[in-house]
Amino acid sequence: MALSPGWRAVRSSGFLLFPWGTGSLLDPKMKAFLEENTEVTSSGTLTPEIQLRLLTPRCKFWWERADLWPLRDPYWAIYWPGGQALSRYLLDNPDVVRGRSVLDIGSGCGATAIAAKMSGALRILANDIDPIAGMAITLNCELNQLNPFPILIKNILDLEQDKWDLVVLGDMFYDEDLADSLLQWLKNCFETHRTQVLIGDPGRPQFSGHSIQHQLHKVAEYSLPEPTRQDNNGLTTSTVWQFQP
């Protein structure tokens, strides 16, 4: 496959997993650990058509002492309400992604990138700082019978900006410093490339109280399913916003 200059820049500056070939790059021990400590599920979320390996009440570590978990916090084992809304929106509105290039920042379990792929995105990059998220995304692509897409394990906010038609961020505004850095990065992205930016968020204080609020246009709002409400301390809705600086 011929790579555009943008892709070569990403490859040379980041750690890219190319998981084509049914998970051949997955470390077998880590794969076994992930399979043993997650459950395949598609229920209780806004996107029942996407199957994911998640940490559920039927998994040992749901109940186990947190300090016994041998890896960094498994954000990738949760399908966050912001990502759920964004994925639902992409599945219901395939025109938003069809034939376009899509970057999913903070992809976690990869559900939003998977939704983009299911809706016909031409080119996808899933990005996360956690290498285990990269493995989980690869397994989740397999679960949904999709050819895995490239995954960049790196803080993309430190890299030169590539041109994307659409950047999506599910539940990424959970920390004030991260929110500030994201806002700056997204502004540059919009100003340089006129990139469309969609953000999914369930009304977290770090998002609702941030100055980004003055630059948003509401696109869709979803009522969260009961299991997601229970896992998220009373959050009841999740909203998709378009960033318009």
Ligand SMILES: C[S@@+](CC[C@H](N)C(=O)[O-])C[C@H]1O[C@@H](n2cnc3c(N)ncnc32)[C@H](O)[C@@H]1O
């Ligand atoms: C709350 S989770 C959201 C995951 C997914 N988007 C969803 O909605 O289910 C946030 C994710 O962002 C990742 N993350 C945090 N800072 C990041 C950064 N600077 N660049 C890329 N990923 C980051 C974390 O590792 C985590 O997987």
